[in-house]
Each structure stands twice: as structure tokens, then as C-alpha cells.
Amino acid sequence: MKRVRRQMLKGERVPECQICDASEGSAWNYRDYFNSHFQEAEKEVRRATARDGSLKTSPRSLDYRFSNQCNFKCRMCGDGNSSSWVQESLRTTGFSELSQETWEEISKNTERNLIPEFRELAAKGLLREIYWAGGEPLLWEEHWDFMEQLVRSGQSQKVRVTYNTNLSLLSNKGRMLFDLLPHFKSATLQASMDGVGRCAEFIRTGLNWSQWLAHLQEAQIFAKQLPNIEVLIDFTLTTPGFYGLESFINFIVEHEVKVLVKPCLFDDPSTYMSPLFFPKQLRAQHEQSLLIMIANAQEKLSEHQPFLDPLEDLIRAQRAEPPSHEDPSHEFGDAQLNGMRRHLQISRVRKDGQDGRPKMEDFLASHPDSLLWWNCLKDEVLSQQQGETLAF
Numbered sequence: 001m002k003r004v005r006r007q008m009l010k011g012e013r014v015p016e017c018q019i020c021d022a023s024e025g026s027a028w029n030y031r032d033y034f035n036s037h038f039q040e041a042e043k044e045v046r047r048a049t050a051r052d053g054s055l056k057t058s059p060r061s062l063d064y065r066f067s068n069q070c071n072f073k074c075r076m077c078g079d080g081n082s083s084s085w086v087q088e089s090l091r092t093t094g095f096s097e098l099s100q101e102t103w104e105e106i107s108k109n110t111e112r113n114l115i116p117e118f119r120e121l122a123a124k125g126l127l128r129e130i131y132w133a134g135g136e137p138l139l140w141e142e143h144w145d146f147m148e149q150l151v152r153s154g155q156s157q158k159v160r161v162t163y164n165t166n167l168s169l170l171s172n173k174g175r176m177l178f179d180l181l182p183h184f185k186s187a188t189l190q191a192s193m194d195g196v197g198r199c200a201e202f203i204r205t206g207l208n209w210s211q212w213l214a215h216l217q218e219a220q221i222f223a224k225q226l227p228n229i230e231v232l233i234d235f236t237l238t239t240p241g242f243y244g245l246e247s248f249i250n251f252i253v254e255h256e257v258k259v260l261v262k263p264c265l266f267d268d269p270s271t272y273m274s275p276l277f278f279p280k281q282l283r284a285q286h287e288q289s290l291l292i293m294i295a296n297a298q299e300k301l302s303e304h305q306p307f308l309d310p311l312e313d314l315i316r317a318q319r320a321e322p323p324s325h326e327d328p329s330h331e332f333g334d335a336q337l338n339g340m341r342r343h344l345q346i347s348r349v350r351k352d353g354q355d356g357r358p359k360m361e362d363f364l365a366s367h368p369d370s371l372l373w374w375n376c377l378k379d380e381v382l383s384q385q386q387g388e389t390l391a392f
């Protein structure tokens, strides 16, 4: 860290900054964000940095994840970020990516270090920003305790707060979010949502769409009354969301809500929840019609409502993405077979398609080529599994 700090102060590029380097100029570049929001701190940071790179001042902006406690099991998430995922993994496979030992270590570190450190920083009066994300931060006792502490001490007036929340709750044990937020310098609620109605409930297992919509509308009414409160939708482009994107575009236009968009992480090509899992030529036609739809919807909106620009950028970026795992020598690559195995396992556990529950195929139905490809991949995996059972 000391070396990185020294190099950065000299204006040198460091390999640790490659994510910001790669996204330079985009709307959501961390470096640009912090440089613009903490410009006034630069002189002080330079003064407080010793020749060896050590720094004798306190952080102004905090992003602490106290816990992975979460009431949802979104399909693109996993054990590391959601306690509900951990419970399901343990119940159905007896195994979790987050081992009991790791979890105990994280909990001990939170108790021994993070919470006292947070309290100490809050007491110093230097905090200017908190980013609450999780897990689901509104489930955490610590979140409510700290927010109340900042209000009681009067420091909240200097602090910007941003939430990355699934918006399943707006209060906890009688403590109401909308009672606390007006005391802060500003507050941004980034409500995670990746589809509409049944599509949203499929992606975000645990979600009740009607309840979520009621919370969004409540938050929007609250934000209209106070200039320092903002409500956004934090959208991840997943497979069902991509094939149902028309409904989501209509939704954000109708509800006049801005979106932050991001792709579903595709560092592993077996990630079936990313549209990039599908062959490029199968996506191309749909991407093209989405771009036309966005352009038409843009025309209906005033220039002061640039809600759709980020979605357009995301679709264009996806279109430009080279096929990363398509293997011309096989009908299906190993990554695709593994992705389908994973999907089938989760689908069985969550009883997709039973008792009125939606299933992945419902969202592909309006795109026959993609549905056919998906079903062939599924048949291939099911026949392999059948062969394995017979051999056993």
C-alpha cells in the first residue's frame, strides 16, 4: 500500500489500478468518482503522507461489509455475499464455498476490528461518506446503530450515505429508514432490480415483486419531498433480464427512475446467468432490436431524462464482446455443459416450473433460436447424467 501511494502521488500508473484504467471515461469509474468528491482532501493527503508512503490521517469514506446476511438468493449471487445462499448450499449439498472456519474468522474480525474501528472513526468526526452494501445492509443491527449514532452526534449533516439494497425492507425492529435519512447531507438508494414481475422473482429468489414495487414507490415519493435524497435502480444484465429487457425498459420509462447498469460478471464462461453464455449470433438479432427500441423510447423522453443511456451503452458493449468460450470443434463447450449442470441443480432445488413458479425457458420462449439452443444443451447434459447413473 505504501508503494502504491508513493507511485500514485508521483502520478505513475500502477498495476493495482487496472480496473479504473480500463474503465476510464465511463460513467462509473471509481477513481473519477473519488477524485471529484474528495478534491478538497488532496492537499491534506499529500501533507500527511510520509516519504515511505505511510499515511497519518483517517479515512473519510467507508465501505465496510459487516456480514453476508441476506434474505435473498439471487441466481447471479452466491455464498460469499448471501447467507441464504450458504444455507441452501449446506442443506442441499452439505458444502458451502464459504467454509464454517472462514465464516467464523470473518465474524470474529467484524466484532474485534471492524465495529470498534467504525465507532472510532465516527467519534473523530472526520467521516464524509458511507457506502452500505452487503449482503443486505438494512438487515444488520450494526447499520442501524451506526446511523443513529451519527444522527445523535450531529455528524450526519456532513455525511453522504449510499445504499446498495434489495429494497425488501425499509425498517427494522421499529427503526425507520426514512426517519434517519433526512438528517444526512445526502442519501442515495440504489435499489437492485434486474427485471420485471415474474422475471424479477425468478432472478432474485426471495423477492416479492408487489412488495418491492410498493417500496420503490414509497421511496420515490419520499425522495420527491427532499432535494438531498435520490432513488436509482441498480440493474445487472442477466440472461432472463436480457431476453425480457423490453418490459424493463418500459418499466423505467413509466416510473421515471434512473438506472445504474452493470454486466453480470463473466470471469467464468460457465456463468449461465450472463447473456454472454449464449453464442454471439443468437444474441445479435435481439441486441439489434433492443437498440432500436431504446432509440424509440429515448425520443419520447425529454433530454432531462437520460434514463436509458446506460442501458444502451451496456447493450453496445455486450454486442462488441468477442465470443470467449465458443469452441468450433464441439457442438457445446465444457463451460456450457458445466453451466447447464449448475443451472439444472439449482433449478431442481428451487423447484422451477412447479406450482406456478417460472422457469428459465419461460424467458427464452419469445426467442425460438435461443430456446432451441438452450434445450439442446439441456438434453445433452440430461443424457450424460442418465448415462452416468446407468454406468453407476
Ligand code: SF4
Binding pocket: 070, 071, 072, 073, 074, 077, 078, 081, 082, 134, 135, 136, 166, 192, 204
Ligand atoms: S440481494 Fe444482493 S447480496 Fe442478497 S442475494 Fe441478491 S445480489 Fe446477493
